[in-house]
Amino acid sequence: MDTLKNLHIHHIGYLVKNIDKAEAEFVALGYTIINEKCRDDYRKVDIVFLEKEGYCVELISPYAEDSVVSGLMKRFKNSPYHICYETDDYDKCFELLRAQGYVPFDENTPAPAISGRRVQFFTHPKLGMIEILNG
Ligand code: NI
Numbered sequence: 001m002d003t004l005k006n007l008h009i010h011h012i013g014y015l016v017k018n019i020d021k022a023e024a025e026f027v028a029l030g031y032t033i034i035n036e037k038c039r040d041d042y043r044k045v046d047i048v049f050l051e052k053e054g055y056c057v058e059l060i061s062p063y064a065e066d067s068v069v070s071g072l073m074k075r076f077k078n079s080p081y082h083i084c085y086e087t088d089d090y091d092k093c094f095e096l097l098r099a100q101g102y103v104p105f106d107e108n109t110p111a112p113a114i115s116g117r118r119v120q121f122f123t124h125p126k127l128g129m130i131e132i133l134n135g
Helices: 019-028 070-076 090-099
Strands: 008-015 032-040 045-052 055-062 079-087 109-111 117-124 128-134
Touching (some): 070 079, 079 090
Antiparallel strands (some): 117 128
């Protein structure tokens, strides 16, 4: 990977207060569940993946007050809040992101809802939050 332009979109992350009710609404809109509800103990959130027409949406809901997204939840309510990009060269990607002004938001940790692959969030002053999924 020579440029960030080579990153591929993996999913859109969507914060929800009640994951079961939100899932039912997405299903009513024609989405298919591709990954049943999974608990992520690192981030204290429940996660469901749905898909429609090639677009993958991740529903994220905090199950504890000290979840990593509890603060975001207060700010955004039910709302999309990140786009996740996939890389097959995490070290190079990290270097390119840093050079472009992205700052790591958390640790590079496993994502139980995505087969334990490692993910890390970054923030950029002009763009907000992105997630990088290590292929
Ligand atoms: Ni995500």
